[in-house]
Amino acid sequence: MSAAPLPPAPEASFASDNAAGASPEVIEALAAANAGPALAYGEDPWTADAVAAIQERFEAPVDVLLAWGGTGANIVGLSTLLQPWQSVIAVDSAHVIVDEAGGPARFSGSTFTTVANVDGKLVPDAIEPFVGWLGEEHHPQPAVATISQVTENGTVYSIDEIGALADRCHAHGMLLHLDGARIANALVASGATLAEMVRDTGVDAMTFGFTKNGAVFGEAVVYLRPELAAHARFVRKQAGQLVSKSRFVGAQISALLRDDLWLRNARSANDRAAELTVAVAGIDAVDVVRPPEANAVFARIPWDRLDELQRWSFFWPWDPADAQVRWMASFATTSEDVATFAAGLRQLLDAGVGQSER
């Protein structure tokens, strides 16, 4: 008997929001910024406009440095805040710990102290065991805590949680850094403004992510207190994050911030993740770990079917020990993609044992 044909695969990839292309508005903005010459290294009107647009969103004269990418922006932000004898506290699941090849540690020369995550989050009490080291010459000096918003586990810190962390850091003379690779998804999930979530809670510096939100490339390092940025431009240059044709980063950021495209993109991604949760709810073999808070769905699947499903429509395993995978929606994911993906999962998984031969 011949094997049943594979179900149609969705056009979109559920592997990562990084797998999507860029927003058409961003591509148009890149083409428009291509007209004529412009001074390099940020001395151009597109960069100035993007910086002003970011400051407007913070409702404050924050210091903004555009950068090439997320790892680089984290390296610049953290390295500016840290001395080599100091340490930064982060959860064991943080991108800066597990997914940046040790770049921030190497570049800052500082110690990166990891603590156990609680649903992907850093909790204020986790800092306490290390602050006793302050002033002791034998120990790395805790100076910064860093968090990711959205977390790598797909959870979203509440305003109160960020505020409590900032308060605890400041009480110990430490700073709070936020990796906002998916800050837009967190904002639409919580209904807060950037000023409420980042400025008013007391975050000191952040990476403002655009790549996962519809840019081709480009992020911003934002210092909420200008004195923290005193040496930031030298750090950015040394880290290779000063973009020579900065106008092309500026143009993308302005296009995303214009008419709140960044928030509409993030809302769409979050909504598609919620839709996917509903769409797979009736598949016996799929067990969604928790309702998505932003644009990632974590689910348990029969692990022996993983290869087969990946060959059909690739996605990443998340926690093999718990048979968990991650499905991620992006700004470009459509409801049709969600329906096609869920229907395919249902067909393949309901077909059960034996289908893995296809």
Ligand SMILES: Cc1ncc(COP(=O)(O)O)c(C=O)c1O
């Ligand atoms: C939480 C987080 N931080 C930072 C980044 C930035 O990484 P990249 O250097 O690939 O832009 C990512 C990308 O996946 C991420 O998920």
